[in-house]
Amino acid sequence: MRDNMNLYDKPRLVIFLLLFLLICADPAYAGGKQAVNYTKTYSIEESYAFFNHERTPFDTKISKLSPYDVAYLKHYFSLTDQAFQLRTNMMQYFYVNSQSYKKQIRNYVDKINEVLDNFILVRAPTKELKDIEKLTMLAIAEQRDFFIEWSQANGREVLTLREGYKYNKRVISSHLKLQKAYTELMLLFKDEDPYNHKAFYDHLCALDFI
Template sequence: MISYRNLRLWALFAIIFSLSFPNAQAHGKRSSQPPAQYTKLYTVEEAYAFFNHERTPFDPKKSKLTQYEVAYLEHYFELTDRAMELRTNMMQYYFAGTQAHKKQLAAYITEIEKVIDGFAFVRAPTKDLKDIENLTALAIGEQRDFFRAWSSANGRDFLKLRKTYNQHELIQSSHLKLQSAYTQLMLIFPHEDDYNQKAFYNHLCALDFI
């Protein structure tokens, strides 16, 4: 069954792209000019707002954790937000009604692999956090692989994914890994400040396709 959230998302993208091609004339007539290139890029803040996700940035000043854990989580959530921003911007091209997604895919993959590699720049101070990092990196990698699969789809299969992408096996697998990462964060930091526990949820919920 198609969720209300996905119907809403499809409608929003359809509206955006109908506004992005102003040369299309009324009554089905074609313009002699090529359609305008859609170049809107969402910031992290705009991406959260687009999907109606509440943004609750992790706050080191409120944290009860060690300085090493705080430094790591600041870096970790910076990367998850970057991945969410890249995903939002990449998704637009699959709703454009053109082959633009094929041109954008290589750039997306380059940037998302920088995110995945970026986890290594700040060492996880505990094994538990390293396990969470691994889950998250795998989840982001599955999102990347989903975009590859979507770009390879043709015709009805491609169009169907606009409404049913959340049912794809890679998205389902990514979803479960992000759920597990959130659960583990709550288990290892049960006494963290309530605000930051909410941040754990909102950061990872925003990254999730579902």
């Protein structure tokens, strides 16, 4: 009888398990997608689709909020989308090889810092929104610092960070800040249109690593 895979052949079993783990660790395969096109720069819309996130743009026309709040949130969500897009594209390089992401990390850091700097272009009209902004900026900065940590890792550390990034202290801290930002946003604007409530969730959920 033909034996394609003898489970008691330990060397072959180890190779099989390693290949399985590597495939499952790749977000493209884990999401049931084809192999990632690493030369592609994903747009914001494509970034949402890649991670199977729903995208609900904040609708300024149906909003029940003040003009100042509407103008600020339009700007705020534009920046969270940019940060999410940059993170999506940076993740691709971390699933290729060390040279690829080490060449891209500086470009990513520069662009993320630009996003953070752009928060001041539209001033938060209330203290509550300013607090939400601070939480969001800190969360984005922690994601940036996680990528810097990853780019400086060597050997087994690279694989550990790639496979277990959801357990990294910076990623967890960023996650908690974004959860708090979302909760405060919903409490602050509890009477907003339900469509925009969903927009709040979709934007911050996409930005969240976890």
